[in-house]
Amino acid sequence: MEIPDGSLHNPAPVAVVGGIAHPSPPTETLLNPLPMTNKVFRLERDGNVLIVIPQGDASGFRYHDVHLESNTTLEVLDDPSLAHVVVDFTAEQMLGSIIISVVIKVCRKAGGKGGKAAFCNASADMLDVLQTMNLTKLWTHYPSRSEAIEAVRAVD
Numbered sequence: 233m234e235i236p237d238g239s240l241h242n243p244a245p246v247a248v249v250g251g252i253a254h255p256s257p258p259t260e261t262l263l264n265p266l267p268m269t270n271k272v273f274r275l276e277r278d279g280n281v282l283i284v285i286p287q288g289d290a291s292g293f294r295y296h297d298v299h300l301e302s303n304t305t306l307e308v309l310d311d312p313s314l315a316h317v318v319v320d321f322t323a324e325q326m327l328g329s330i331i332i333s334v335v336i337k338v339c340r341k342a343g344g345k346g347g348k349a350a351f352c353n354a355s356a357d358m359l360d361v362l363q364t365m366n367l368t369k370l371w372t373h374y375p376s377r378s379e380a381i382e383a384v385r386a387v388d
Contacts, residue, residue: 280315281381283334284338290330302334315347316384320377322353339371352380
């Protein structure tokens with residue numbers, strides 16, 4: 233499944249609906265997604281980096297939506313032109329175990345294909361959870377998306 237590429241300074245938002253990636257016009261803020269944007273995971277692409285933005289905890293969504301979008305997010309990484317993942321926590325203050333487990337699967341999948349993963353923009357509480365779970369020992373947290381993208385690309 234291919235996601236249209238965006239430039240470094242203007243990444244192209246992508247909505248995945250029914251397993252099909254659709255380019256979305258840029259929005260002013262990640263907190264104001266277009267109606268076709270995923271409910272659970274907003275996906276963007278910046279060159280060879282997939283940016284995953286969890287939109288809330290699983291308890292706020294139907295199980296069906298969480299399950300489908302989790303699978304679709306993992307399938308997007310099958311695109312050979314996507315090497316790395318950045319998980320941007322900017323849209324939510326705290327996430328539970330179901331969404332975190334998807335984040336772990338996505339990061340592992342990137343590593344399994346030779347890429348790198350990183351986190352960014354986590355709230356203090358979310359960062360504490362990531363550290364308690366020792367996830368920041370596997371994937372570094374950066375204060376901004378641009379720093380995270382630069383870090384994962386440093387392996388190219």
